[in-house]
Amino acid sequence: MVSVDEVYKTVLYILNKEQRGYMSPAEFNSVATQVQLEIFEQYFEDLNVQLRVPENDSEYANRQKTIKEKISFFETNDNITGGSPFDLSGLTAKVHRLGTIEYLPQNAGFAITSSYNPVEVQEVSQHEFNLIRRSSLTAPSYDWPIFTLKDDKVITLPDLDNIEVYYVKKPKDPVWSYKVGSLGQYIYDPNGPIGTLQNFEISNIDKTEIILRILAYAGIIIRDPNIVSTATQMAINEDNIEKQ
Amino acid sequence: MGLITETDYQYYEGQQLFPWGSAEYQCTFNTKMLDLGPNHPSNYFVEWSPTNPPLPNGWNLLNPGVDYESWENVLKVTAVQPTAVLLRVTLIEPAKWDNYGGYEYIKLNDIINNFMVAYVGEDKIVERVKRSDVIFHAKRGLQEFSYDTLKSVNSMEIEVPPSLSFPIPHDYVNYVQLSWIDNIGIKHIIYPTNNLTSSPTEVPIQDGGYNALPTQDYWGENLEAQQSRTNERWRRANDRVITGERDDQYIGVYDWNWWKMAYGQRYGLEPTTTQKNGWFNIDERRGTFNFSSDLTGKLIMINYISDGLAYDTNMKVPKMAEEAMYMHILYSILSTKLNTPEYIVRRFKKERSSKLRNAKIRLSNIKLDAFTQVMRGKSKWLKN
Numbered sequence: 001m002v003s004v005d006e007v008y009k010t011v012l013y014i015l016n017k018e019q020r021g022y023m024s025p026a027e028f029n030s031v032a033t034q035v036q037l038e039i040f041e042q043y044f045e046d047l048n049v050q051l052r053v054p055e056n057d058s059e060y061a062n063r064q065k066t067i068k069e070k071i072s073f074f075e076t077n078d079n080i081t082g083g084s085p086f087d088l089s090g091l092t093a094k095v096h097r098l099g100t101i102e103y104l105p106q107n108a109g110f111a112i113t114s115s116y117n118p119v120e121v122q123e124v125s126q127h128e129f130n131l132i133r134r135s136s137l138t139a140p141s142y143d144w145p146i147f148t149l150k151d152d153k154v155i156t157l158p159d160l161d162n163i164e165v166y167y168v169k170k171p172k173d174p175v176w177s178y179k180v181g182s183l184g185q186y187i188y189d190p191n192g193p194i195g196t197l198q199n200f201e202i203s204n205i206d207k208t209e210i211i212l213r214i215l216a217y218a219g220i221i222i223r224d225p226n227i228v229s230t231a232t233q234m235a236i237n238e239d240n241i242e243k244q
Numbered sequence: 245m246g247l248i249t250e251t252d253y254q255y256y257e258g259q260q261l262f263p264w265g266s267a268e269y270q271c272t273f274n275t276k277m278l279d280l281g282p283n284h285p286s287n288y289f290v291e292w293s294p295t296n297p298p299l300p301n302g303w304n305l306l307n308p309g310v311d312y313e314s315w316e317n318v319l320k321v322t323a324v325q326p327t328a329v330l331l332r333v334t335l336i337e338p339a340k341w342d343n344y345g346g347y348e349y350i351k352l353n354d355i356i357n358n359f360m361v362a363y364v365g366e367d368k369i370v371e372r373v374k375r376s377d378v379i380f381h382a383k384r385g386l387q388e389f390s391y392d393t394l395k396s397v398n399s400m401e402i403e404v405p406p407s408l409s410f411p412i413p414h415d416y417v418n419y420v421q422l423s424w425i426d427n428i429g430i431k432h433i434i435y436p437t438n439n440l441t442s443s444p445t446e447v448p449i450q451d452g453g454y455n456a457l458p459t460q461d462y463w464g465e466n467l468e469a470q471q472s473r474t475n476e477r478w479r480r481a482n483d484r485v486i487t488g489e490r491d492d493q494y495i496g497v498y499d500w501n502w503w504k505m506a507y508g509q510r511y512g513l514e515p516t517t518t519q520k521n522g523w524f525n526i527d528e529r530r531g532t533f534n535f536s537s538d539l540t541g542k543l544i545m546i547n548y549i550s551d552g553l554a555y556d557t558n559m560k561v562p563k564m565a566e567e568a569m570y571m572h573i574l575y576s577i578l579s580t581k582l583n584t585p586e587y588i589v590r591r592f593k594k595e596r597s598s599k600l601r602n603a604k605i606r607l608s609n610i611k612l613d614a615f616t617q618v619m620r621g622k623s624k625w626l627k628n
Contacts, residue, residue, distance in 0.1 A: 051366065055367070105316060107315045107316070109313075109315070109320065110268060110315050110316075110318050110320055111267070111268055112268050112270055112318045116316065120375075122374065122375045122376060124374075124376070128374075128376075132376050135380070137379070137380050137383045137384065137553075138376045138379050138380050138383075143353055144356075144375065144376070144379055146376070
């Protein structure tokens with residue numbers, strides 16, 4: 001988690017250092033949301049790259065492990081009941097990437113369920129969904145259920161009574177909350193009347209990248225190409241170092 | 245953690261004791277407890293005792309479906325028994341028999357789970373595979389292994405009815421041996437009819453015309469006779485005509501040929517038919533075993549193989565063949581996966597072959613003692 005206040009103050013400090021311009025809290029909040037999403041989405045692309053290169057076994061310098069740790073903070077799960085098709089529309093606002101879907105046998109008449117292992121429901125395409133059930137050897141069962149996604153709905157075979165959906169949630173939008181001072185200045189206030197404080201949820205490791213990327217956007221806002229090019233170049237350099 | 249989850253008491257006695265007082269009891273039998281259902285009877289019963297320790301005749305039965313029910317081996321008791329102290333769950337005998345010796349096997353579901361854990365994933369030989377593919381190859385493997393590697397010979401004891409035919413067993417794939425059982429329980433092999441007779445697969449009813457063409461029904465399909473005349477004649481046949489066996493009432497000692505018969509030297513005697521155990525053939529049209537007339541009323545043992553997939557409880561693999569099964573799945577996946585280097589495919593083809601050979605040797609149960617016993621027979625002097 002990265003303090004939104006620290007980032008905002010750093011950005012302002014760099015921008016104001018040479019009297020280049022100013023970034024209002026509303027502009028910062030919008031840009032911060034965009035930057036956080038960009039970096040967050042980059043995690044998955046980076047992981048994809050790292051999965052294809054040999055992994056080292058070190059405790060702190062294993063890139064694959066580091067990225068997985070960054071993503072793991074956003075991994076969560078929800079139980080959906082009601083039978084197939086299960087409606088995912090309640091999760092759409094929260095889900096960034098859908099992961100595993102599990103099924104835990106339950107019986108409403110019985111309280112004890114702790115002794116059962118959940119069963120992973122296999123994701124298949126609509127095409128495979130039709131093929132698999134036609135083969136007597138691979139026909140889905142309660143031991144080996146399958147699902148396909150269609151229009152925000154999870155369709156399972158056989159018809160399950162509940163599913164546990166594991167997913168990567170979207171990071172919350174960062175908000176630098178504030179109040180307006182007597183001189184019209186913006187004063188940081190965690191419980192401020194304007195917005196409720198929300199720090200960056202992505203990893204602390206990415207603080208520098210957040211600042212650089214916000215600066216690049218700030219350069220566009222204040223129409224200063226120097227800041228855009230410098231910040232962009234620095235961000236690229238950092239990226240390159242990470243991926244070498 | 246050890247693989248055995250049942251206590252010895254549960255295994256040998258098929259029983260589990262609980263102190264009375266809970267609404268639900270988690271039973272830990274290896275056997276799945278079944279309530280009376282549309283496709284199966286209940287396989288357990290529940291009793292309560294007012295004393296602890298219980299008296300030998302102090303157990304009182306609860307009413308299934310009324311006083312208790314189960315789900316996934318959780319027993320839910322709704323009966324109110326203020327004096328109850330102990331509760332006992334008992335598996336019925338056939339359920340206990342199914343469990344005895346169960347440690348010899350591993351369930352197919354466990355094989356699939358183990359395979360997914362150990363062989364599939366990042367930095368493993370199979371990086372990614374669909375679970376349904378693993379299930380397919382595991383089940384196909386079990387079928388193939390059942391035919392010639394596993395100890396999956398089933399046997400059914402029947403009495404030959406007057407119709408001389410009996411339906412092929414439900415999970416039959418091929419027969420191993422049919423034999424009749426004599427009064428002291430000895431098996432006598434009965435042989436297939438081969439070229440002696442056969443059962444037709446179609447018996448069309450012919451018209452009475454010059455060409456005797458098959459007649460058709462309203463839908464244009466050939467009308468079929470209920471009974472095959474070949475079968476009917478075979479059913480009435482006197483086997484002695486074929487075997488050359490002497491009639492007890494007429495032993496034929498005055499026949500000029502009698503001595504030839506006694507020595508099995510009668511001209512034209514066919515060794516393959518010179519046996520008095522009887523014959524069977526398979527009637528594909530009706531899906532039955534047909535027996536020769538001399539077997540009426542006799543006790544028959546049908547030894548046959550199945551494919552191991554007929555029933556959920558059958559889907560298990562002897563632990564002796566567990567590794568062979570993993571290698572079979574692995575080879576099947578790698579050989580059907582695009583862009584797998586051929587040397588990898590060949591490596592696992594060899595692995596599969598050698599593990600399968602090991603499994604066959606292990607399961608053929610060659611024990612040194614039995615081998616020695618057989619070899620002793622070879623040292624006997626034979627007199628001519």
